[in-house]
Amino acid sequence: MKVQVRNLHKRFGKTVAVDNFTFSFDNGHVFGFVGPNGAGKTTTMRVIATLEEPTAGDVLINGVSVREEPEYARRMVGYVPDSLPAHNDVTVHEYLDFYGRAYGLQGAKRREAVGAVEEFTGVTGILDKHLKALSKGMKQRVTLGRALIHNPDVLILDEPAAGLDPRARVELRELLTVLATQNKAILISSHILTELTEICNGVVIVERGKLLASGTVAEVLKMSTPHRAFAIRVLGEPSVLVKELLQTPHVVSAREVGGEVLLELEGELSAGCDLLAVLVGKGFKIAEFKQSKANLEDIFMNVTKGGVQ
Amino acid sequence: MNFLTLSKWRTWEPNPIVVKELRQAVRSWAVTGVLLAFLCILFLVVVSHLLGQTIQSNANQALGRDIFQFLLPILSVVSFSFIPLYVGGRLMAERQEGNVDMLYITTLSAARIIRGKLLCGVYLTVLFFSVCAPFMVFTNLLRGIDLPTVFMLLVVAFLVSILSLQAAIFLSCLSTSRGLKLLVGFSGGGVMMALVGLMANFSYDLLREGAGSRLGAWNFWGPTLSLFFFGLLLFGFFHLGAIALISSPSANRALPLRSYVTGTWLVTLAVSLVWAVNESHTGPVVAWAAFTTGLLVLALLIAIAEGDDQSVRIRRTIPESGPKRALAFLFYSGTAGGLAWTVLLAATTIGATWVLTQSSVLDSMSPWLGGGRIRRASIKELSTIYLSATLLYVFAYSLFGLVIHRRFLAHRSPIVAAMIALALAALWAIVPNLVLLLFNKLSWDALQDRQLGNVFNVFVMTNHSSFPYHLIFALLLATLGVVLNLKWFFAQRRAFQPLPSEAQTVTPRPQS
Structure with missing residues (x-):
């Protein structure tokens, strides 16, 4: 499994949000996606997650184009957005169960997958709670569970630690570390760079829609500090x-x-x-x-x- | 039914969208609140009528009918407006960019999402109907209405509400700005209110005479079944249109919709022919032409909003052989192909209408189909001009919309071309009348006078001798539009080629 971002462009009207991004990351890699606000991180992640169509360029996930075959690419991608669900009419279990169904899991297979995700993300104690009643940390776990329900090979996380208290951050980091050992290709954006340092073995640095550096931490380090x-x-x-x-x-x-x-x-x-x-x-x-x-x-x-x- | 189907039945699960939507609907204050309010209103209407009857000295022999005439509009308001608004509103919210549910990045197909939303709306409609039905059946005991009439009106109301629901789902899928969505919402609300009025009018007519006495007559079943048929076709158009709108932009979204409209065109032509012969009247053919014109205007606006870029996914499926490729050009996604397909269908429609209403073709067909001598519709000489002028005007606006978009707003979404076409039609209708207003010369007569270039004027003009002027002017406008777009059109036609095998950068689809 390899994620290849190729000459990616995305414009919104006259604003160039992403200008010719090219980078790649592989299985077992955790890539930090860093840059100031408005650098094009979220847009790039939304393109990889098939939520946005690129203006030009493409993203290939194991050779499958997100532009040409989004329906197939979706099977391989789990996406955690930077905003959290807050329904007051859906419980945690119902929410995860729905996504299990939406990803085509049926019967015992779905119950097994939902149970495994509930256990992995540690939400078994709050299954009957409505999403609106959850803390930010718990909502983040539910959102992570939703992204993992179909066991994707690629995980895209947009600011997953934003607004979390220190304990929730540590717990989230531990979950991501476990996921990295499960041979998933992970792209994670965050403003808290010290946190990324501990789990990332690669980095993509962007600013004002331009890609400044990408590669393993050693490669980028060599490039930035000769x-x-x-x-x-x-x-x-x-x-x-x-x-x-x-x-x-x-x-x-x-x-x-x-x-x-x-x-x-x-x-x-x-x-x-x-x-x-x-x-x-x-x-x-x-x-x-x-x-x-x-x-x-x-x-x-x-x-x-x-x-x- | 074979063993495979049976084994699949054992593992069948309901549409996830239905499960989710119904779970949320039963916990929603909007649905439960309206349901309770609906129940209370129905109860109050019946009780107030019964109380009113007890204090009157003369027994009302048609109390059931009087109550029913109150109950049906209440049911119509809820089922034609509230349920479509509820389902459409939720879908519109889910389609917004900031929505966190990310429904559209799951592996659910666009068709399953639309079917799920529709089914949820149908279940809610059934819920409201089941609340109202006992009250309606009760009116039968109070005299003045028979059960077939109650049943007939409930069926009609149910079918109209399903059509409204599907139309609302279609409109919610449009990816337009918030302002335009509001405009569409208000227009949709107006149409729904008009439907409530039509329903009340229809029920009033049916209640006066009763459905029972009409059930054996062709003059009841003919128009009823024809309306049902046209409604069904419109439902299919909205359903496929909604699926196309939320499908991936790289998919060949136009193919199912254009195939459906072409099929509809053929079937409705055949039905109208049979009906015209049966009725010995050209009216059904004129009605068919008017229905088709409306559908083609909609299809034309959709076609110019498609854009020129063809995805690798589409190009991979373009046939190699010339004739097959020419046919594919008409049906595959892309503005140029869409324009060619619409023009072809529109020209055939006008030609067929002219031949069937002006010549003796129907007369010669009539004995063969067992009909009598054909009478001409009173507007026969105008129908072809009306429809030709309308189609030519819309075609011209669309072509100008394309030119303006291509020259000045190329970086904007292709949907802007359709918006420009609509704006041109609106401006051409409004600006001359504004000028008249400024010079204090605007009157009803002035509006009904000849206003060349204004497509709406075709329908309000009283001086029939001016119609040919409209036709000639529309033809000139369309010709100018064609000249301005000719180079682009041929470039698009030349570019419609299968993808060379060496240019395929994308690996084959993974097996599901």
């Missing part, structure tokens, strides 16, 4: 070390931040080892020397310019 970053804790005055580093070959930058010295170095990992040897040789008492791992937040800040539309 130099290796290290953090050094030294016994003694860090400013002396900074002065020394700035005169050392291959060191692109060095600055003191909170008692640590952060530096950017050209070259491979071995260049870091060589630098450490040089510093020790020069008599610096190095207490800690580590390579800084950039998170999604760093990547996002490096790649985007802060524009909205």
Whole structure:
């Protein structure tokens, strides 16, 4: 199963919401879809979920075009929108049961699927409650259950953690981690980048309808920060070390931040080892020397310019 | 019935939409509230009549009929307006972009969704009818009305309410702006109220004479069955139209609808011919032509709103051979093909009407079908001109709508072309009269006078000698429209080609 977004364009009147997006993600991948408001995230997700028709370009899910064969693509996609249902005349069980029927599940197969989803999302204690009476976290679980009822291979989640309390967020993250281990291809958008860092192994960064970067976290990191970053804790005055580093070959930058010295170095990992040897040789008492791992937040800040539309 | 069908019957499950809609309807304050209010009103009407009778000295020999004449409009209002509004309103809300239910990304087919909505409406209609039926049957005990009449009127009211329901579902599926939806809603409401009035009028006529005495006569069953037949065909048009509207844009949405209209055209022509011979009158042929013209006007507006782009999915099914491809061009989704199909059908309709009403074809057919000498309808000499002028005007507006859309609003949805065509018709009807109003010259006579270019004027004009002017002007307008669209049309015709195998980027459909 592979999701391929190919030269996707979407216009609303004169506004270009999505301008030539091309990226792909595979089974077992959790891709974070990040960008400021109005960047085209929701529109792209709605196109993948067959809710919107692209102006140009296409999305192929295991080779099936969402544009040409939406009815078939739908069997492989589960979509969690950014808004939650609030019916006061439907209970949780009835809601999930309806979607089981709507996805063509019949009889015992449907009862089994609905039961499994209710158990997985942890809503078994609230099955007879009306949707309107549920908390946001519980509604989010029901919506996730709805998207999973037909056991799709691709899961599209639009801001699933928005408005949830810390406990609900942690629980949602745990559910997504389990889903990722079930070999599903997951695309998730969120403004809380630190949360995505923990579960994503890939990232798509967009801004003002333009795709800025996409790929695995390592690939995007390499693209956004071409130099290796290290953090050094030294016994003694860090400013002396900074002065020394700035005169050392291959060191692109060095600055003191909170008692640590952060530096950017050209070259491979071995260049870091060589630098450490040089510093020790020069008599610096190095207490800690580590390579800084950039998170999604760093990547996002490096790649985007802060524009909205 | 074989074993396979029997085994499927064991696993049969109701339409999910029906299950969901009925679950929500029984918990809805709107449905239960209206049902209770309906019950109370029926009860009050009957009780107030009975109380009124007890204090009168003369016994009313037709009390049942009097009460029935109150009950039927109440039932009509609820079943022609409330239920279609309830079902249509819910469907419209589900079709909105921000709706969270995401019904349209499940694997439910468009046909199942429409059938589910319709069935839910039918169940609700049956519920309201079952509440009203005991009161209506009770009126039979109070004299003045016979049971066949009660039954007949209930059947008619039920059929009209199902047609209203299907029309409401069709309108709710239109993907237009909120303003236009409101306009359509108000117009639909007006039509429903008119239906209530017609129903009351029809029941008044039937109640005076009773249905029992008419049941054996052809002059009752002929028009009744014909109306039922036309209603059924209209129902089918709305049903298939609604399915087409919510189907995937990449699907060949026009094919079922155009096939249906073509089939309807043939069947209604045959029925009207038989009826004309049976009645020895050309009236049924004129009625057929008027019905077909209405249907073609609607089909023309739908055709120009389809757009030019043909999906890979459609192109994959375009036949290779020339003649088959030419036929497919008429029936496949696409504005150019839709225009060609409508023009072909419209020309055949006008030609057939002219031949059947003006020549002696029907006279020669009559003995063969066992009929007598054919009498001509009083409007025979005008019917062809009326319909030709109407179709030519609508065709011209549509062609201008297409040109304006293509030249100035190409980035907008193709539905804008149909809206421009409608706006042109409206402007041409309103602006000249506004000018007359400004110069204080607007009068009823002025409205009935010749106003070339105004399609509505064709129907209100009193001076029949001016009709040919309308026809010539409409023909000139349509010719200008054709000239402006000719290059585009031939480009579309040339582009209607099967997809080359090397260009197929999409993998074959997965097996279900």
